[in-house]
Amino acid sequence: GQNIDQPTEMTATEGAIVQINCTYQTSGFNGLFWYQQHAGEAPTFLSYNVLDGLEEKGRFSSFLSRSKGYSYLLLKELQMKDSASYLCAVIDSNYQLIWGAGTKLIIKP
């Protein structure tokens, strides 16, 4: 079957750095997305990776290793507004999007 694993919940301190991991086992791979979802709101797009390596976008970076079936989202200089769930999603060989259950990130002052 197809599977995406993320930690259920993480806690970090304002101003710090946090890394949210995502491992996947899917039938094929055509790209990986990270989304942010604040409580009660719609998921919003953060990043897309299809080649190995690091993609940086301001305070957020996303890394991909296709050989290891692994990605992470790195958040720097954490702010209280970064408290949200972070969803990892993989495009499989049929171009279907497979979603992880999401990681709830709690930021403490």
Next chain:
Amino acid sequence: DVKVTQSSRYLVKRTGEKVFLECVQDMDHENMFWYRQDPGLGLRLIYFSYDVKMKEKGDIPEGYSVSREKKERFSLILESASTNQTSMYLCASSLLNTNNQPQHFGDGTRLSIL
């Protein structure tokens, strides 16, 4: 900016009722999707559509149907609502042939079936 609008944020219905959830997008996207989101589970695809009058089953289509009469509108129908269909329902849209184009989501409808 893409705007995906779902008709209701909160909805309460009774078991056995026929329920309609409406979704409209304003960016001329070909693809539209209906998901449900439950605690501890990832987004689960119910149905999707890549063109007017076209529909494809997702992972959990049982108990649901959809309608796409116009490109901008995609409706989800619960034929006879049951309590296990209490959930958050999310609509999304995207461009066709979109490896790297993200899906854009509406704010969701929190549906309770009593």
